[in-house]
Amino acid sequence: MESTNNRRSFIQKSILSIATVLGSDVVFAKHLPKEVEILGEKAFIDLPEGKNKDLMLLNDRPWNVETPPHLLDDEVTPADKMFVRNNGNLPENIDASKWELVIDGESAKARKVFTLNDLKTKFKTYTYQLTLECAGNGRYGFSPQTSGNQWQDGAVSCAEWTGVRLRDVLESVGINADAVYIGYYGKDIHLSGDATKSPISRGVPMKKALEDETLLAWAMNGKDIPVMHGFPLRLVVGGWPASVSGKWLNRISIRNKVHDGEKMSGHSYRVPSYPIEAGGKIADADLKIIESMPVKSVITYPKSGAMLEEGRTLDLRGHAWAGDLEVKNMEISIDFGATWQKCELRKPKNRLAWQRWSTKVNFPKKGYYEIWAKATDANGIGQPMIIPAWNPGGYLNNSCHRIAVKIG
Ligand SMILES: Nc1nc2c(c(=O)[nH]1)N[C@H]1C(S)=C(S)[C@@H](COP(=O)(O)O)O[C@H]1N2
Ligand SMILES: [Mo]
Numbered sequence: 001m002e003s004t005n006n007r008r009s010f011i012q013k014s015i016l017s018i019a020t021v022l023g024s025d026v027v028f029a030k031h032l033p034k035e036v037e038i039l040g041e042k043a044f045i046d047l048p049e050g051k052n053k054d055l056m057l058l059n060d061r062p063w064n065v066e067t068p069p070h071l072l073d074d075e076v077t078p079a080d081k082m083f084v085r086n087n088g089n090l091p092e093n094i095d096a097s098k099w100e101l102v103i104d105g106e107s108a109k110a111r112k113v114f115t116l117n118d119l120k121t122k123f124k125t126y127t128y129q130l131t132l133e134c135a136g137n138g139r140y141g142f143s144p145q146t147s148g149n150q151w152q153d154g155a156v157s158c159a160e161w162t163g164v165r166l167r168d169v170l171e172s173v174g175i176n177a178d179a180v181y182i183g184y185y186g187k188d189i190h191l192s193g194d195a196t197k198s199p200i201s202r203g204v205p206m207k208k209a210l211e212d213e214t215l216l217a218w219a220m221n222g223k224d225i226p227v228m229h230g231f232p233l234r235l236v237v238g239g240w241p242a243s244v245s246g247k248w249l250n251r252i253s254i255r256n257k258v259h260d261g262e263k264m265s266g267h268s269y270r271v272p273s274y275p276i277e278a279g280g281k282i283a284d285a286d287l288k289i290i291e292s293m294p295v296k297s298v299i300t301y302p303k304s305g306a307m308l309e310e311g312r313t314l315d316l317r318g319h320a321w322a323g324d325l326e327v328k329n330m331e332i333s334i335d336f337g338a339t340w341q342k343c344e345l346r347k348p349k350n351r352l353a354w355q356r357w358s359t360k361v362n363f364p365k366k367g368y369y370e371i372w373a374k375a376t377d378a379n380g381i382g383q384p385m386i387i388p389a390w391n392p393g394g395y396l397n398n399s400c401h402r403i404a405v406k407i408g
Pocket of ligand 2: 085133135136242
């Protein structure tokens with residue numbers, strides 16, 4: 001208590017003596033009750049350059065910014081509305097003309113270095129629309145709260161990525177029969193500034209690495225990848241936790257064991273291999289690495305809080321995705337899950353792209369309603385209506401997205 005009081009009186013004093021915030025006068029500083037802290041500088045932090053102003057800032061060191069669901073309404077997520085999840089600081093002095101990608105590792109037949117130009121000219125180019133969802137999306141829903149960014153519903157994107165197949169590049173180097181995993185390394189900087197440490201270095205098993213849609217991409221939505229999202233080269237692995245899609249990519253190791261890079265162990269991107277009680281403890285050995293993401297959906301129109309005239313039909317829409325699988329059914333409910341109405345559901349543009357869904361809703365009378373959305377994957381597994389299994393990292397909350405609307 002005492003230290004808080006000291007801090008408060010310090011702030012109070014500094015207001016009265018300086019009476020400015022970011023060079024502006026705190027005009028009514030003398031009226032501020034002693035126990036109240038001014039909101040101050042933190043209210044004036046800008047979003048990263050080029051981002052839509054309605055994105056939500058979770059952290060600026062490192063950048064963590066999420067997209068409110070109604071801003072995910074585009075079929076292909078544009079750069080200005082794409083969530084940002086950085087574990088470290090941005091790389092400095094990026095020079096695409098000198099950028100190199102090293103392929104190495106115990107299970108690589110050789111160590112080879114590729115320039116961006118090598119990648120662009122020596123291999124066939126592919127474009128896929130790929131869903132990238134942070135495994136911690138929805139973390140805010142868990143109770144007790146788990147540490148990490150308290151993402152709500154918007155740490156997901158589905159942009160169009162252009163590049164070469166990781167498979168083609170790895171095969172040109174040569175893969176030994178004992179290969180188990182690939183691990184990526186990027187050029188971003190550890191928050192401590194320590195150049196020997198990597199903020200994050202994750203990977204996927206060979207089977208996922210060698211899929212058609214796993215890309216080494218240099219373009220997003222037909223343009224250079226924005227710096228925030230990995231310029232000039234990014235690994236893009238759709239349907240799995242977005243943390244395996246390494247940004248500012250400069251090395252891939254073909255490993256003869258499960259990759260042991262930063263954030264591959266402990267609670268990072270791992271969940272209990274058997275259910276535990278909320279807040280419970282579990283040994284590291286009983287945590288397993290998250291692979292394909294679970295089925296999920298989002299309502300992108302209207303925005304929660306919409307007011308509609310009585311008697312009007314509402315056009316409702318959103319997206320649904322299911323990790324490595326396709327979504328096979330989409331339903332909505334306006335009566336808290338008592339009954340469900342089937343929606344139209346489009347095929348994905350390609351494997352691992354989200355699917356557009358839409359429907360028309362009529363409301364029986366005026367009043368307050370919630371619209372709940374539920375997707376079911378090709379294996380018949382649907383989204384839970386309430387928060388799924390608690391886990392120490394707060395991952396994989398794929399419960400139904402809901403919005404509130406008022407009629408009349
Ligand atoms: N090099 C590097 N790659 C990274 C990260 C990072 O911090 N550094 N964050 C990962 C995580 S946890 C996520 S969710 C996605 C976020 O991608 P985005 O910021 O392009 O939306 O990038 C992944 N790739
Ligand atoms: Mo993430």
